[in-house]
Amino acid sequence: MRGLVIAAILLAAAPLGLPPFATTLLTEALILGLLAMSLDLMVGYTRLISFGHAAAYGLGAYACGDLLIHTRLPLPFAIFLSASITGIVGIGVAWVCTLAKGVSFSMLTLAFAQLLYAIAFKWTAVTGASDGLAGIPRRVGPFGLTQFQTRNGYYYLVLGCLLGAYAFCRVLVRSPFGAVLRGIRENEPKTISLGYNTRLCKIAIVAISFMLGGLSGALYAPFAGFANTDLLFWLFSGQVLIMVIVGGQGTLLGPIVGAAFFMLLEHVLSQYTDSWALFFGLIFIGFITFAPDGIWGLFRRRVRI
Amino acid sequence: MALLELDGLTKRYGGLTAVNGVAMRVEAGEVRAVIGPNGAGKTSLFHLITGVVPATSGDVRFDGNSLNRMSSYRRCQTGLSRTFQLTSLFSEMTARENCRVAAQARLRGRWQPWGGTQIFREAAARGDEALERLGLTAIAGRSAGLLSHGDQRLLEVAMALSQRPRVLLLDEPTQGLSVEETITAVETLAGLLVDGKLTVLLVEHDMEVVFRLAQKITVMHRGSVIADDVPSVVRRDPAVQAAYLGGYA
Numbered sequence: 001m002r003g004l005v006i007a008a009i010l011l012a013a014a015p016l017g018l019p020p021f022a023t024t025l026l027t028e029a030l031i032l033g034l035l036a037m038s039l040d041l042m043v044g045y046t047r048l049i050s051f052g053h054a055a056a057y058g059l060g061a062y063a064c065g066d067l068l069i070h071t072r073l074p075l076p077f078a079i080f081l082s083a084s085i086t087g088i089v090g091i092g093v094a095w096v097c098t099l100a101k102g103v104s105f106s107m108l109t110l111a112f113a114q115l116l117y118a119i120a121f122k123w124t125a126v127t128g129a130s131d132g133l134a135g136i137p138r139r140v141g142p143f144g145l146t147q148f149q150t151r152n153g154y155y156y157l158v159l160g161c162l163l164g165a166y167a168f169c170r171v172l173v174r175s176p177f178g179a180v181l182r183g184i185r186e187n188e189p190k191t192i193s194l195g196y197n198t199r200l201c202k203i204a205i206v207a208i209s210f211m212l213g214g215l216s217g218a219l220y221a222p223f224a225g226f227a228n229t230d231l232l233f234w235l236f237s238g239q240v241l242i243m244v245i246v247g248g249q250g251t252l253l254g255p256i257v258g259a260a261f262f263m264l265l266e267h268v269l270s271q272y273t274d275s276w277a278l279f280f281g282l283i284f285i286g287f288i289t290f291a292p293d294g295i296w297g298l299f300r301r302r303v304r305i
Numbered sequence: 306m307a308l309l310e311l312d313g314l315t316k317r318y319g320g321l322t323a324v325n326g327v328a329m330r331v332e333a334g335e336v337r338a339v340i341g342p343n344g345a346g347k348t349s350l351f352h353l354i355t356g357v358v359p360a361t362s363g364d365v366r367f368d369g370n371s372l373n374r375m376s377s378y379r380r381c382q383t384g385l386s387r388t389f390q391l392t393s394l395f396s397e398m399t400a401r402e403n404c405r406v407a408a409q410a411r412l413r414g415r416w417q418p419w420g421g422t423q424i425f426r427e428a429a430a431r432g433d434e435a436l437e438r439l440g441l442t443a444i445a446g447r448s449a450g451l452l453s454h455g456d457q458r459l460l461e462v463a464m465a466l467s468q469r470p471r472v473l474l475l476d477e478p479t480q481g482l483s484v485e486e487t488i489t490a491v492e493t494l495a496g497l498l499v500d501g502k503l504t505v506l507l508v509e510h511d512m513e514v515v516f517r518l519a520q521k522i523t524v525m526h527r528g529s530v531i532a533d534d535v536p537s538v539v540r541r542d543p544a545v546q547a548a549y550l551g552g553y554a
Contacts, residue, residue: 171418171419171420172418172419174421175417175418175419175420175421176409176414176415176416176417176418176421176424176425177416177417177418178418179405179406179409179421179425180406180409180415180416182395182398182406183395183406186395186396186397186398187393187394187395187396189393190389190393190394190395191406192377192378192381193355193357193377193378193381193387193389193393194381194386194406194407194410194464194468195378195379195381195382195410195411195468196378196410196415197376197378197379198378201416
């Protein structure tokens with residue numbers, strides 16, 4: 001807990017000591033961290049392997065982009081509304097995907113993400129098709145607040161969302177509901193035989209995961225100023241899954257670290273070579289083979305928190 | 306009125322009739338064993354009662370209410386707790402946590418997505434009580450996956466017991482145990498049943514175990530019931546001897 005407070009303070013102080021481009025990079029890392037953490041609820045805590053989490057991200061980003069372009073909603077409201085919309089769509093996605101188990105579940109999540117990808121390509125009026133949505137504004141408000149329009153102000157908005165989401169997830173996974181999730185992860189038939197409606201439980205966690213994934217997408221759209229179909233692409237879903245596994249699944253904090261690690265490595269490696277993904281792939285294989293607990297697991301072994 | 310009633314319960318898989326028109330009445334407080342050779346349909350019968358597989362026809366009534374249209378998890382909530390023929394545990398949790406999760410399923414607020422100190426405490430108390438009754442208190446803090454096979458079998462019974470079931474369904478509780486482990490397990494189970502408060506339906510094919518524990522025995526053969534009576538009568542039944550007991554009686 002003390003480590004957590006120190007990390008939060010360091011993150012809060014970061015923009016004051018960092019050059020502007022680093023703050024931008026860190027903002028993006030935190031947004032991706034939120035996305036990876038939301039996926040961890042499914043992958044790490046419930047063993048529901050999703051190959052389509054980009055769907056939540058893209059959905060949140062497009063929803064937020066459209067709300068900011070076409071309505072007069074203040075920025076924070078647009079972001080939270082987009083997250084809610086994504087969560088509601090998540091209920092439907094989850095209802096269908098949880099009809100299947102194991103690999104079939106994963107394939108259905110992938111299918112849904114690809115379906116949204118295809119829709120985004122065709123539905124020009126809403127998504128801008130292959131051009132995407134450009135010029136997404138960081139609208140003023142509420143009450144004429146302009147702070148979120150600045151680089152540092154937006155950073156604090158993202159940080160606040162991440163910390164809030166982390167607190168929410170932490171309470172959730174330690175609750176009685178979280179104990180049922182753990183039961184499903186370890187032995188679903190047994191969990192059913194104890195009298196738990198595991199399907200309902202899985203639908204709930206997928207919807208929550210979508211909502212938080214949508215929140216991160218909604219934060220991304222006004223941060224980058226655009227939203228395009230890349231955000232929904234299956235390759236991105238795979239990358240988020242890699243962030244979770246490299247960071248340390250089932251730990252909430254690990255995936256955030258994993259996302260930052262992924263971004264940092266991409267940033268550094270791509271300065272030297274175009275085939276940075278090749279090296280990242282090797283690192284990924286290394287983690288799977290030698291450190292399945294991920295970065296967070298390695299860290300925990302040395303430092304007791 | 307019987308607590309658990311089966312009526313014409315039938316399960317067909319294509320041309321194979323696994324369970325064929327089984328009728329049975331289990332009174333409250335009774336310990337009933339279902340025996341029969343391999344493939345007689347004993348475990349299938351358990352699956353039908355707990356709703357793991359749907360019945361082709363027939364009726365399962367519990368406390369006067371039909372369970373036919375209830376899904377598996379709902380049947381458990383009415384008070385049926387079962388163990389599995391192949392041990393089924395949460396192997397990465399400790400024995401105590403296994404029982405806690407089991408007990409939690411019967412508490413209000415089992416879904417509560419926040420806090421839960423009170424719920425966990427109540428569930429843990431019920432779980433610890435069950436562990437103690439099965440003599441597992443000493444290993445409560447150990448990871449379930451690392452326990453001996455005998456302790457794992459008993460832990461599964463403890464999990465069922467911590468749900469405070471109205472009917473306890475045990476599927477071959479001594480399956481795969483060594484001779485010594487079987488003796489320990491049977492004595493432990495006999496100790497549980499001695500006060501006559503539990504209603505138990507037990508599938509078993511170890512005769513010693515059945516005659517030690519059961520007050521009534523239902524014998525199944527090729528999906529059908531061929532005898533249903535107290536142990537002394539079942540032991541002498543010529544059809545049972547031909548089908549199953551061999552030289553035992």
